[in-house]
Amino acid sequence: GAVVSQHPSWVICKSGTSVKIECRSLDFQATTMFWYRQFPKQSLMLMATSNEGSKATYEQGVEKDKFLINHASLTLSTLTVTSAHPEDSSFYICSAWTGLYYYGYTFGSGTRLTVV
């Protein structure tokens, strides 16, 4: 149990376009969703914390107007990379607390974004 479904798994887009990434909690309610970015051979970096029904909290250095987060329901959070540029190419992963210590935090399968 405690699965987060993330899609798309990978996407290639042209510079200047926007890309939306979705994360759905399938069998639990995710009041809070965390969005991470990971560059090759680097650790996960928290971008923002998304709370259902309220504005997301962004980490220092993350542009909120570029990375739009919407968490309209207890099972869906979206991250939209607006006006993507090649430097936005990265691995984006969402995560949510399952509510059970046994399961901990569960992650989506990640989205590999390549901007050309």
Next chain:
Amino acid sequence: RKEVEQDPGPFNVPEGATVAFNCTYSNSASQSFFWYRQDCRKEPKLLMSVYSSGNEDGRFTAQLNRASQYISLLIRDSKLSDSATYLCVVNTPTGNQFYFGTGTSLTVIP
């Protein structure tokens, strides 16, 4: 000081070896601790939740030392398939924020 600190390694060990990773945390009021495993180009997956009394799952043993504020992961009889990055995760006392260590890279060599 970082919330969570981990030795990035890399650790290169022969098959069958025992290897241990430590992860220190700065907030003494932290309540929840986890070890995750991340394979290359994949999402992290929960390896073990860490309980106060310590817990074991097959070849893996997790320990919590509150006095010294660290958690440890011990892997016995290393297998080639154990090669991955191991991340420790520490929750804040409020429960709504958690911190990842930078990960420790392990390579098990034949």
